[in-house]
Amino acid sequence: xxxxxxxxxxELRAFTEVDKVEGESGDFKVTLRKKARYVDEAKCTGCGAxxxxxxxxxxxxxxxxLGNRKAIYSWxxxxxxSTHTIDPGYCRVFNGKKCGVCQxxxxxxxxxxxxxxxxxxxxxxxxxxxxxxxxxxPSRIPEYRYNELDNVVTAxxxxxxxxxxxxxxxxxxxxxxxxxxxEIEDLKKQVKKxxxxxxxxxxxxxxxxxxxxxxYKAGEYPEDKERQKWAGQYAEQLRLQERLDALxxxxxxxxxxxxxxxxxxxxxxxxxxxxxxxxxxCMHSIKEAIIAHEHDPETQTTIYGMDIRAVGKGFEEYxxxxxxxxxxxxxxxxxxxxxxxxxxxxxxxxxxxxARKIRREKFDLVVLATACAPNRGNKELAEKLGIDxxxxxxxxxxxxxxxxxxxPGIFVCGCAHSPIDIPESVxxxxxxxxxxxxxxxxxxxxxxxxxxxKAS
Amino acid sequence: MSKDILVIGGGxxxxxxxxxxxxMGYKVHLVEQLPSIGGKMAQLDKTFPTNDCAI
Ligand SMILES: Cc1cc2nc3c(=O)[nH]c(=O)nc-3n(C[C@H](O)[C@H](O)[C@H](O)COP(=O)(O)OP(=O)(O)OC[C@H]3O[C@@H](n4cnc5c(N)ncnc54)[C@H](O)[C@@H]3O)c2cc1C
Ligand code: SF4
Ligand code: SF4
Numbered sequence: 001x002x003x004x005x006x007x008x009x010x011e012l013r014a015f016t017e018v019d020k021v022e023g024e025s026g027d028f029k030v031t032l033r034k035k036a037r038y039v040d041e042a043k044c045t046g047c048g049a050x051x052x053x054x055x056x057x058x059x060x061x062x063x064x065x066l067g068n069r070k071a072i073y074s075w076x077x078x079x080x081x082s083t084h085t086i087d088p089g090y091c092r093v094f095n096g097k098k099c100g101v102c103q104x105x106x107x108x109x110x111x112x113x114x115x116x117x118x119x120x121x122x123x124x125x126x127x128x129x130x131x132x133x134x135x136x137x138p139s140r141i142p143e144y145r146y147n148e149l150d151n152v153v154t155a156x157x158x159x160x161x162x163x164x165x166x167x168x169x170x171x172x173x174x175x176x177x178x179x180x181x182x183e184i185e186d187l188k189k190q191v192k193k194x195x196x197x198x199x200x201x202x203x204x205x206x207x208x209x210x211x212x213x214x215x216y217k218a219g220e221y222p223e224d225k226e227r228q229k230w231a232g233q234y235a236e237q238l239r240l241q242e243r244l245d246a247l248x249x250x251x252x253x254x255x256x257x258x259x260x261x262x263x264x265x266x267x268x269x270x271x272x273x274x275x276x277x278x279x280x281x282c283m284h285s286i287k288e289a290i291i292a293h294e295h296d297p298e299t300q301t302t303i304y305g306m307d308i309r310a311v312g313k314g315f316e317e318y319x320x321x322x323x324x325x326x327x328x329x330x331x332x333x334x335x336x337x338x339x340x341x342x343x344x345x346x347x348x349x350x351x352x353x354x355a356r357k358i359r360r361e362k363f364d365l366v367v368l369a370t371a372c373a374p375n376r377g378n379k380e381l382a383e384k385l386g387i388d389x390x391x392x393x394x395x396x397x398x399x400x401x402x403x404x405x406x407x408p409g410i411f412v413c414g415c416a417h418s419p420i421d422i423p424e425s426v427x428x429x430x431x432x433x434x435x436x437x438x439x440x441x442x443x444x445x446x447x448x449x450x451x452x453x454k455a456s
Numbered sequence: 457m458s459k460d461i462l463v464i465g466g467g468x469x470x471x472x473x474x475x476x477x478x479x480m481g482y483k484v485h486l487v488e489q490l491p492s493i494g495g496k497m498a499q500l501d502k503t504f505p506t507n508d509c510a511i
Contacts, residue, residue: 003475004466012486015491425472436473
């Protein structure tokens with residue numbers, strides 16, 4: 001990634017979209033829209049001082065909403081470019097409130113609340129489309145209850161939980177437990193605030209709150225409005241403290257997730273959604289289970305599916321190794337539904353399709369291996385480029401030249417083409433580059449021949 | 457005619473295409489809609505089949 005940022009022949013245009021494409025192969029006129037970051041790219045050093053001072057918390061999309069970022073942010077810590085961006089949906093300045101703290105903090109004077117989108121016109125000879133995919137939304141499958149059950153997560157969320165730079169620093173803390181911890185933090189803040197209010201009252205009346213409250217309860221101050229307020233504050237403090245104690249007791253028993261289930265083909269090989277196999281999800285479930293086991297050797301994983309598709313160089317061996325050394329078992333099954341018990345443990349109800357028996361099994365965490373869905377922006381981009389989509393919504397390519405889109409001079413690679421893994425995306429990307437160069441060389445040759453023809 | 461190439465999408469596919477083209481001496485404009493490049497791969501902890509770190 002670093003190489004791309006540094007290469008003299010590459011103009012890196014991040015936070016930019018394609019606005020309009022006219023012309024044809026060898027002679028495209030492309031209009032780009034450089035979106036306003038409200039931060040001057042030329043000045044921002046990526047130091048992050050603004051982020052520390054920004055008071056506004058925003059769900060972090062890079063962490064799949066499992067953590068928070070600020071309203072001024074970098075996409076992720078090592079992101080290239082490191083230019084920061086203000087999110088006008090959340091930033092206080094764009095929401096009519098007083099702030100501008102980042103502007104005061106920034107030594108480089110890079111913050112520019114007045115920045116506007118910029119249009120940019122380019123002459124382009126060939127185009128490579130590499131717009132990738134979207135993660136299938138599992139809430140479309142009601143029986144998995146993804147939106148309702150805290151401890152049912154998608155595979156990409158699980159990647160973030162495994163990551164040392166993720167929201168849990170790589171610990172498999174369960175989302176239900178993290179919600180309790182967040183509530184504890186919130187309660188602690190409220191209790192602290194309550195203590196301050198009570199301290200003021202105690203100073204005013206020169207009496208401790210519990211002593212006062214006992215007298216108040218005995219009916220000593222029937223008409224005293226001020227003391228009624230104090231009593232109310234104290235009662236609220238007792239309620240908060242009680243809740244805090246109960247939650248802290250509960251949290252003391254929390255353990256990281258050790259018993260894991262993966263459900264395969266979530267949205268793939270399913271005629272209600274996508275009939276195709278997404279190709280890489282069997283492999284990433286095995287990978288995630290192996291890594292979880294590396295983190296904690298007590299981890300036990302069951303992977304539920306119709307079969308495991310380990311088609312690729314070294315993949316079958318990887319699957320077998322997972323089974324032999326990482327406590328992974330593979331269970332042929334059809335999942336009927338996911339329930340949960342009182343401790344927020346997800347309970348799978350499934351048909352063991354070998355034994356033809358209905359079974360139930362309780363887990364700490366369930367991971368959904370979601371399908372590779374076509375990028376939802378594909379339709380709009382296809383219209384701008386004047387090319388076709390396949391019936392599922394990926395870019396249509398030629399049967400003879402499988403990297404070529406349906407118009408000369410436009411090539412497709414990676415998951416914009418079809419669901420494929422990283423090694424295959426890389427191979428296709430090199431093919432797309434070669435095809436783009438070929439198309440330019442052919443045009444050049446034709447142009448030269450025309451000129452030679454004119455001259456003779 | 458122009459010899460510049462536009463690559464749309466800065467995931468692993470777009471990055472690899474851009475590097476190949478740049479190495480062949482072509483001028484590349486790599487367009488990414490998000491604030492940084494990397495795509496989905498940047499979100500992955502490690503990658504199969506070698507379990508190398510993703511970035
Ligand atoms: C949970 C999970 C784990 C995985 N683990 C592995 C693994 O271990 N090994 C492996 O080989 N594969 C793995 N994969 C598959 C891997 O993610 C893909 O093969 C790979 O990311 C495809 O790269 P890509 O560049 O085609 O697409 P993407 O990574 O999706 O990149 C596309 C880029 O284009 C940008 N973009 C989209 N539309 C536009 C537009 N209109 N204009 C400008 N920019 C745009 C996007 O913002 C994005 O940055 C995993 C997938 C998942 C879901
Ligand atoms: S905007 Fe300023 S403070 Fe923020 S990262 Fe850039 S240079 Fe640093
Ligand atoms: S790779 Fe595995 S989980 Fe993914 S669709 Fe194919 S069979 Fe299902």
